[in-house]
Amino acid sequence: MSSCHRDSVESNLLPNPSIAPPRPAHDRPIIVAIVGPPNSGKSTLFNRLTGLRQKVANFPGVTVEHRMGKAKLKDQHEVFLVDLPGVYSLHPRAEDEQVTHDVLKGERPDFPKPDAVILILDATNLGRHLVLAAPILSLGLPILILLNMADDLAARGGKVDVSALAAELNCPVTLISATKGIGIESIQQFLLGTAVRLNAPPPRIELPVLQDVPKCRQWAAKLGIRASYKAPAPPLWTRRLDAIFLHPVAGPLIFLTIVIAVFQSIFSWAQPIMNGVQHFILGSGLWMKSVLPDTPWRSLLIDGVWSGVGSVVVFLPQILLLFLFIGILEDSGYLARAALIADRTMAKIGLQGKSFIPLLSAYACAVPAIMATRVIENKRDRTATIMIAPLMTCSARLPVYTLVIAAFVPNIPVLGHFLSLPAATMLSLYVLGFLAAITIARVLRSTVLRSGRSSFMLEMPPYRWPTWQSLALRLIDRARVFLRRAGTVIFSVAVVLWVLAHLPIHNGKTPPIEHSYAGMVGKTIEPAIKPLGFNWKIGIGLITSLAAREVIVGTLGTIYGIEGDEPSEGLQQAVHHDLSPAGAVALLIFFAFAMQCFSTLAVVKRETGGWKWPIFQFSYMLALAYCGSWVAFHLTNYFLG
């Protein structure tokens, strides 16, 4: 697959094995940037080259995420790869393009200038993708150009003369298939040789005026002709599938079926796994209790940490399942069609099709959803989507809903066997969150975030089979983020609460919860929450759940000091003592609307670049929650007599 037949390039590509390559002048590892347009297979290549030796990182101060990884090379060489955001040009306009531009030009103080660049282009759409080669070549860095999807190109009858293209561009060019792993060894050779090439002067070729898109496109077209590029036949399968997925009647039906199936499966399929995890946590807690001596430390470890963190880890299967579905939809190319179908409906609430993807993810967790809003170029659209994303019923609300519903809602059928009252209550809470979100979106778009109808431009990538590797890496990445959160935020809250609930020590004994520091805090805020039907114990839960919603379950568990092997049932009974039915409804409404999640606020601050929006979001959601539960409390009281 080696394509560089020019001797000078070839000798550069293959370092002489008998001579150790000279170390670079600076004493840091070699960094190679991977650049390419969206849908060029950049991430698949990155995954293939680095495998598990990668991590997602953020450039400080901007919203743009990049991934760093160590390349698997045969030698002792260590080459770091950085996967930059997909761009069509280096014209710094959108934030991700700005970052790609700055990193490649060495203008970011927090990131070293890459030593070489791997430019990955879609071989099946070479004419348009080659346009990006002009600004990348102008950087003057050692460069390897990869023409990805070689298998697709050949299958659809396309052709390109890579050696002619390499000669034109004066740099190595290789046909690869990142999904099938074809041509990967030439990339490894390039990476092995980067140290050698650092000292070589970069090749100079004639480039078009970079600001002029038509000129660049003409330059790319000319290159294509000289490289005897034959564009492949149109992707037949994509057209056939689009005839179904974008069919006026079948399309929306399939869309709805997929959305419902995703929901159904994250609730029904994840349940057995979640039960398993729950049993494991309970069982191991009991086991620890039996083997450890009865000291305050045992209580801290088991009642504080183990049950606090455990109550959150239970949700990992559900979150991973949702991300698996989103990954499959995204990698297969369907998500672009879903955005197209959703665009009309989203336009009605003042948003656009691209907002659909983040809002769907927000049903799992608002944090990745808010990061996923980066696909929306329009700043106001993006801010509006970020503002409403936490109103979608995220999985952290589930434990709270489950506890309160199980404690207060009798299990009687509503629609025969099809729908019971608890399930209907749960469903209406989902609908409530969604309705609140679209109402707020409309309000925001006609007030603070007012702007003309935004444009919606979305490339429809050909349908492709998702690769297991990409899906697996995605899930591992999500699991890491989630567990890190459980291990830090939720762990700290559990410990702090346990300590506050056991102090001040009086005559060598821990005080009853009512007189502990935690109890005092609860008592202090009691007047404010009394109108909603909550007492001081619920108050403590509301405060701890500011860190993360699900924490209230663990907190109430700690407060009631419930022990034994069936804590959830015990907790349900205990909650009954402290909440009237009206208070329970108010609590559900409070959790549906309130912004109780540090991680979300932190990510909103990062993504919107300041405190203004997270403070606004926290305030409006708190106001909504307070008013909503006040109304709910009084209405329920009125109807229940």
Add this chain to the structure above:
Amino acid sequence: MGRTKRAAKRVSGSAPLTLADLRSGQRCVLDRLDVPEDTARRLMELGFLPGNEVIPARRAPGGGARVFRVDGSEVALRNDTAKHIHVRRDPESDLVVLP
């Protein structure tokens, strides 16, 4: 922008002038982009360059947006963007191809 739109309306009737006026599969050649510079640049990067051939393809179910085949890829645009993209019918390849 408003004036050019009115001007376009005046001469319409003889030939479709914007992307929004075309039937599915009706080939045309892109003439000029009557949109803000930022949008124009993005459109050009996506392949909507003056002189390029554009074929309108499938509409989104329910309307509102539509997929266009341009420069080797398919790009969805809303109608209100499409109606600011001026085109001319290509007399040599004025064929209707199936979507």
